[in-house]
Amino acid sequence: MGKVIAIFNQKGGVGKTTTNVNLSACIASKGKKVCVIDIDPQGNTTSGFGIDKASLEYNIYDVMIEDTDIKEAIVKTEFENIDLIGSSNALAGAEIELVAIKDRETKLKKAINSIRNQYDYIFVDCPPSLGLLTINSLSAVDSVLIPIQCEYYALEGVSQLMNTIQLVKKSLNPDLEVQGVVLSMFDGRTNLSIQVVDEVKNHFKGKVYTTIIPRNVRLAEAPSHGQPIIYYDRKSKGAEAYWDLAEEFIYLEEDVI
Numbered sequence: 190m191g192k193v194i195a196i197f198n199q200k201g202g203v204g205k206t207t208t209n210v211n212l213s214a215c216i217a218s219k220g221k222k223v224c225v226i227d228i229d230p231q232g233n234t235t236s237g238f239g240i241d242k243a244s245l246e247y248n249i250y251d252v253m254i255e256d257t258d259i260k261e262a263i264v265k266t267e268f269e270n271i272d273l274i275g276s277s278n279a280l281a282g283a284e285i286e287l288v289a290i291k292d293r294e295t296k297l298k299k300a301i302n303s304i305r306n307q308y309d310y311i312f313v314d315c316p317p318s319l320g321l322l323t324i325n326s327l328s329a330v331d332s333v334l335i336p337i338q339c340e341y342y343a344l345e346g347v348s349q350l351m352n353t354i355q356l357v358k359k360s361l362n363p364d365l366e367v368q369g370v371v372l373s374m375f376d377g378r379t380n381l382s383i384q385v386v387d388e389v390k391n392h393f394k395g396k397v398y399t400t401i402i403p404r405n406v407r408l409a410e411a412p413s414h415g416q417p418i419i420y421y422d423r424k425s426k427g428a429e430a431y432w433d434l435a436e437e438f439i440y441l442e443e444d445v446i
């Protein structure tokens with residue numbers, strides 16, 4: 190059975206997509222079979238793997254709203270060991286459409302459970318919101334990886350997201366764990382970073398690991414490449430940081446636990 194992980198932070202522009210695309214590519218290139226699910230209507234994870242969301246026959250909207258079999262929505266990317274279930278512009282409206290649907294919080298969970306045995310890891314890229322798409326994601330996964338950008342408002346954002354995770358744990362997914370924090374565009378704000386990481390660790394005692402991804406120009410230009418950094422600049426500092434994160438991730442998953 191594969192492990193299912195949400196890349197989650199309700200704040201926008203903190204590095205969710207960059208983390209998802211690059212971490213999953215590094216893990217896949219280490220021989221693990223990975224599926225990435227892009228549940229963010231912006232679709233940047235889908236385009237991050239070079240796929241135009243408009244070209245998809247079926248996408249995650251069809252799975253959640255039209256009850257299309259999730260297996261029909263899986264596409265192979267051009268990258269080794271990575272499959273994708275892509276986004277759709279229609280997902281923006283799905284937040285409202287879900288309200289009237291029975292099992293509105295667990296549509297994604299049911300779908301993902303039917304493909305778990307095909308993968309080592311399934312990563313879900315959440316939208317920057319606390320609506321039903323995010324609730325579906327948090328209900329469907331085993332754990333959460335939280336990219337954080339250490340800027341002035343980060344602490345308030347972190348306490349909001351901890352609150353959301355605790356509420357989902359209480360009512361929908363009691364086994365949900367916080368797996369790690371990724372300081373995703375680290376630019377040397379050490380004191381603030383320590384406070385942010387402590388804030389997360391105080392809620393989830395002792396289990397959370399921290400990774401630092403430096404602010405890096407080659408990562409900043411990622412959207413224009415339409416591919417993970419290991420395919421356009423394998424040896425850059427940005428790629429190195431994601432290799433390290435992937436190694437730590439697999440080590441903690443498979444060697445220690």
Ligand SMILES: Nc1ncnc2c1ncn2[C@@H]1O[C@H](COP(=O)(O)OP(=O)(O)OP(=O)(O)O)[C@@H](O)[C@H]1O
Pocket residue numbers: 200201202203204205206207208229231233316317373374375402403404405406408409410411412427
């Ligand atoms: N380590 C980094 N160094 C420099 N730029 C980065 C880094 N990580 C991400 N970026 C850039 O920051 C911007 C926001 O990153 P990203 O799209 O991954 O965030 P996000 O949380 O997924 O955004 P959204 O909430 O809109 O989905 C992008 O332009 C991305 O290229």
